[in-house]
Amino acid sequence: MATINSTNYPYSTDFIRAIVEEDNRSGKHDGRVHTRFPPEPNGYLHIGHAKSICLNFGVARQYGGLCNLRFDDTNPCKEEDEYVQSIIEDVRWLGFDWDDRLFYASDYFEQLYQWAVKLIKEGKAYVCDLTADEVRETRGTLTSPGTNSPYRDRPVEENLDLFERMRAGEFSDGSRTLRAKIDMAAANLNLRDPVMYRILHASHHRTGDKWCIYPTYDFTHGQSDSIERITHSLCTLEFENHRPLYDWYIQALGIFPSRQIEFARLNLTYTMMSKRRLLELVKEKHVAGWDDPRMPTICGLRRRGYTPEAVREFCARIGISKVDSTVDVALLEHCLREDLNRRAPRAMGALRPLKVVIDNYPEDQIEELDAINNPEDPSAGARKVPFSRELWIERSDFLEDPPKKYFRLAPGREVRLRYGYFITCVDFKTDPSTGKPVEIRCTYDPATRGGNAPDGRKVKGTIHWVSAARAVPVEVRLYDHLFTKPDPGDVAEGEDYRSNLNPNSLERLTDCYVEPSLRDAAPGERFQFERLGYFCVDPDSTAERLIFNRTVSLVDTWAKIQKKG
């Protein structure tokens, strides 16, 4: 049952691929596989959409089929071209392509209108003068049937005339609708004479003011799939109840039947995924924007430093099923580290710098030492890093009174400076007001140049460093989960997800130093800062001042040891 997915790892086939394979075997569509990704352009794409994108484009690719990009733009009040553009950019960034098959449901408005007329003529649709409130009242409840609209049995000619005049703009918003004549007593509420058209005197992002009546999503989606001859229409679980309605329209119209298959949407721990709430986070300025690196949006992940490969690998690993589930965000981070470990060049930087002076190193000397760019990738080559008498190291790499198992610098201790020398701490100065160390005095062993001792002696610790003489001052932004709880919606009575916002999700460090090889790094470039994590250059950077986002930290075994006490 193993198949090869887009990233060439074997995974077992999910239930949707099993259906596609069965259809191919039986010759249902002569082996043709055609899917589509159908976003509404009313917001930015997030990691949940990535799951759907990878599924739809992935299935098509895997079985030699096609996948369309189609905007389901049936609600002019919420949709904007800005969203269209961002969605196009994000799907491309994820690595998928739709050739010339970029469609819009609004392309089908005229056809949809003609189909509505056809249903009216066949007595299967009617113009209803009930208000929205009245429709609600007559719909019944979950347990009791609805009642027929008094306009249900309007003569065909009258319906035709009224519908035409709806289109012509003779009536005000909400004054009438076109409804399908199905069954007001149906147990499935979607079948209780659902609205097909509503009057909306609103400009549409593509059709402008051409229309003042708009088809509902339910009267559009299935037919759009049909027009595009989609074989497998993949969507999320909440549309399962709508499938009978789509099938009703398809059958009444006698058009190509796409098969809809529903799967569970993605939930992630410590993450909010609903578009509405993401919009709130942006509007209420809990984050800096849709592309804030803490957002689960595709543009947020991109700015954070995620790679499309990591996102695709994640989507391949979580699988597809119908079970409501919440994936551990640690899996996403694992996929990220796995990818970045392979490809990110290494560099050194001190985020919380502490001065080290090497007493026996010549005052004005600067040496160029050899450093490997990526131990996982020999083709990445090597670089020179300058070494001098004064250095910056990480504040956490020195402890005046080290606990057991602490391998780093401490009074009298010898450690290795990565690719540099062995140094021994001989003294340190503290800030009299805080008692914290501000300067470490060391001696170095000239024989250990490059990091090896000719006498074969070992040191337990290796720490990173930057030459103070050549350091580039930069800003670094550290990120943590946006929410403090695995389930952000887990709140006390009267509170909402906002009370679970993590006040420490962003930490800005403005006095960091990195090695000079990073001076000309471009926005979007990714690096591993040794022993610290993966970082990428933020687009807010200027020629004078680089800003790095921490994409994800390295696995920190020492932190775990400390935590256990």
Add this chain to the structure above:
RNA sequence: UGGGGAAUAGUGUAACGGCAGCACGAGUGACUCUGGAUCACUUAGUCUAGGUUCAAAUCCUAGUUCCCCAGCCA
């Protein structure tokens, strides 16, 4: 109290009447010029109760729990 779905280690996902497996997480150890990476080992599961069968996660019956649906949103 209606209809539609779903229940497998902490999490996600396989097994489609024939040895419950994989991944993440967690833990232990090895190795290491990143306390990174890598490697080895360990941990831990079929919602419940009956039934059919040589054999049940899988089939049957009854129950339990969870999710979705009462927009002129998608």
